[in-house]
Amino acid sequence: MPLIKTPPPHGGKLVDRVVKKRDIAEKMVAGCPTFELKPTTLPDGTPIRHVYREIMSVCYGFFSPVEGSMVQNELERVLNERRLLSEWIFPYPILFDISEEDYKALDVKEGDRLLLMLKGQPFATIDIEEIYKIDPTDVATRTFGTPEKNPEVVREPFNEKHPGYMIYKMHKPVILAGKYTIVNEPKFKEPxxxxxxxxxxxxxxxxxxxxxxxxxxxxxxxxxxxxxxxxxxxxxxxxxxxxxxxxxxxxxxxxxxxxxxxxxxxxxxxxxxxxxxxxxxxxxxxxxxxxxxxxxxxxxxxxxxxxxxxxxxxxxxxxxxxxxxxxxxxxxxxxxxxxxxxxxxxxxxxxxxxxxxxxxxxxxxxxxxxxxxxxxxxxxxxxxxxxxxxxxxxxxxxxxxxxxxxxxxxxxxxxxxxxxxxxxxxxxxxxxxxxxxxxxxxxxxxxxxxxxxxxx
Amino acid sequence: MPHYISVILDDERYSKIKGTPLEEKITYLFGGALRSLIVEVPEEKSEKILKAFDKARIDSRGYIEDIPVAFRRAVFEEIAKAKSLDVIDKVLERLDEIVEAAKKEDEYIPPPEIE
The missing domain is CATH 3.40.50.620 (HUPs)
Structure with missing residues (x-):
């Protein structure tokens, strides 16, 4: 039996999208339109997701080889086959979602770089590759499956009592797709x-x-x-x-x-x-x-x-x-x-x-x-x-x-x-x-x- | 069919019933590391409990679970006072007070005083 060794990162290489040099980061964000990140909430206002956590996990390589918010073809591929366009398997849609109102107010287009603010400070950028719309309920349903389409393991239809289903159902309908880059490295609090x-x-x-x-x-x-x-x-x-x-x-x-x-x-x-x-x-x-x-x-x-x-x-x-x-x-x-x-x-x-x-x-x-x-x-x-x-x-x-x-x-x-x-x-x-x-x-x-x- | 409520006895609670006839009624779990008293609840009274607390449920063993802390504490207080397991009527007499205390439990549960 051969000895087991550390496996390579998924996709072959760890994603590292964190800019540590301040001068480079400043050049990257100069003149960019800005957007303050918002939590995803339930209708009663209960926060259930903050996209900053996904940006962190992408940029520090936890989700390698994913590098950002998925384009529409990739979203479809993930929902249908649990694979990225690069063929590597991946389970969940990773999406940067905004409301119609925010989209209109932002007035961004494909090719733009958007500076994402967090707690009032610059945090990360998204280089917008594609803008498209989703039906959040459809994404939620297809993410987790249904008893009809996935009879091997799904026993009950997902509904509003399921926290993960609600995360996707409460996504905003406009998706900005593109790579994330952290430009201002956060400091973790204790513990x-x-x-x-x-x-x-x-x-x-x-x-x-x-x-x-x-x-x-x-x-x-x-x-x-x-x-x-x-x-x-x-x-x-x-x-x-x-x-x-x-x-x-x-x-x-x-x-x-x-x-x-x-x-x-x-x-x-x-x-x-x-x-x-x-x-x-x-x-x-x-x-x-x-x-x-x-x-x-x-x-x-x-x-x-x-x-x-x-x-x-x-x-x-x-x-x-x-x-x-x-x-x-x-x-x-x-x-x-x-x-x-x-x-x-x-x-x-x-x-x-x-x-x-x-x-x-x-x-x-x-x-x-x-x-x-x-x-x-x-x-x-x-x-x-x-x-x-x-x-x-x-x-x-x-x-x-x-x-x-x-x-x-x-x-x-x-x-x-x-x-x-x-x-x-x-x-x-x-x-x-x-x-x-x-x-x-x-x-x-x-x-x-x-x-x-x-x-x- | 009766239902049951399990009241866990930590050292502090145990000290309050030690030397009483209740000691013989203790059920030992996890190799004797955990002591509990089992209170029998007649069906009509368990229905009253389920009605008072919307999260409460009967589990597969017939135990009433997911009841507020205030309710369990009241059960033990009455046990310690009466030195008996026949306390459910006394607890139900305090139901209004317990329901009020339970309402605050979504916001605050007093932490135990441990070192």
Missing amino acids: FDRFWFPPAKCREVIKNEKKWRTVIAHQTRNVPHVGHEMLMKCAAYTGDIEPCHGILVNAIIGAKRRGDYPDEAILEGHEAVNKYGYIKPERHMVTFTLWDMRYGNPIESLLHGVIRQNMGCTHHMFGRDHAAVGEYYDMYATQILWSKGIPSFGFEAPPNEVDYGLKIIPQNMAEFWYCPICQEIAYSESCGHTDAKQKFSGSFLRGMVAEGVFPPRVVMRPEVYKAIVKWWKVYNYPFVNRKYLDMKNKELEIDLPAMEVPKA
Whole structure:
């Protein structure tokens, strides 16, 4: 068996569209029309997406080889076949959307460069290659699929209760397509700054500091309980002639559902796992990606594969109900995709077995529970005492947390719980609520240095 | 068919019922690391609870879940006061007060005092 090595970035090369030299950036933006970025909101005003997060993830290479907002042909290709025009697979539409009113007021045309402002400062540019219109509901429906067109895995029609569907449904109808470039590099606030490892840096740390040859990625949007910890530990036993050298936790940071944990608690909760030795830091590292979660189960898992391969991971663990909400998809949809493919979504074979596909290796995992007969945390496919199982239920744990009950360490590590309480005290609430979403939308994870825009 | 409410006992709560007949009624989970008391709720009373709290639901085990923190706290307070699990009527007598407290829970839940 040949030893597994770090895979190349998806598409062959990491995208790097961040201008670090101020004089070059100033020349680029001189005289450009400007547009202040706006959040995508629900009809009641609840913020559910901020396009700045997508611009960051594109320009720092998380979504390589995507370089910007998709042209119409590329959008159609992604919706029909989950492929870019360059043939490389990619799951989601990445779009810079504006309203008709903003479009009229901007008065831009193809070939123009638009300076995108954030928090009142220059942030990025888009070089407009094409302008077209979309029907947001159609994009939303085709992004996630339907029971008729995708019967292998879609169980219920997507509707207004699904957060990802609503993100696309609430897109504005005018799309400016073209490459993004960050011209004023943001500074992350605490605690985000110490978890910021864009792909190029992450690969460097894996290779030179951690010296990991094999790395398994762990997707998270949750504060870890011991079931998650066991998933990480056990999934990492995969590898080649030895278990994976490293476990890379990559949290998705952005707008989330009410009832999820605040982003800061998620990051520091995972950090506590290595800081307090439950998985030692030599083997475990916490990072994040900016993305307003679409909760797209198999479709989201493809994006996770892209991101984590770009970050330098060799393997990716996938559980049941991966990145899912509700019962729109089969609970095994992600595992079906990565074990045999989903033809109706363009995959006759798993995404790592098709041309222009991913190189990251999936590790499909079942469930962990506490077995009072084995007297240990058991793997569902090994333990024969199913009737006696005591599950790590998320709603049970959330109930315990909300009540202020200190969870036993066999359920949640005390240091992880303390991370929840730390941010609970900051926000006066243990979970994401409307107030948190509004605050987060206003403050974001970053600040921008002041930058003058020279006149043309 | 009755439904159930599980009341988790952390050390602080446990200290309030230690040495009482309730101790024998504790259910142990996760190798004894988690203690809980199970309160039986007759069906007509569980309907009243479901009606009062729109997020509340009966799970596949027959447990009433997703009820407000204020409700669970009230259940424990009544248990500790009566030293009995037969408290659901007492809790329901406080329903208006609990509903009012629960309304504020979308905005604020007091954090626990831990070091």
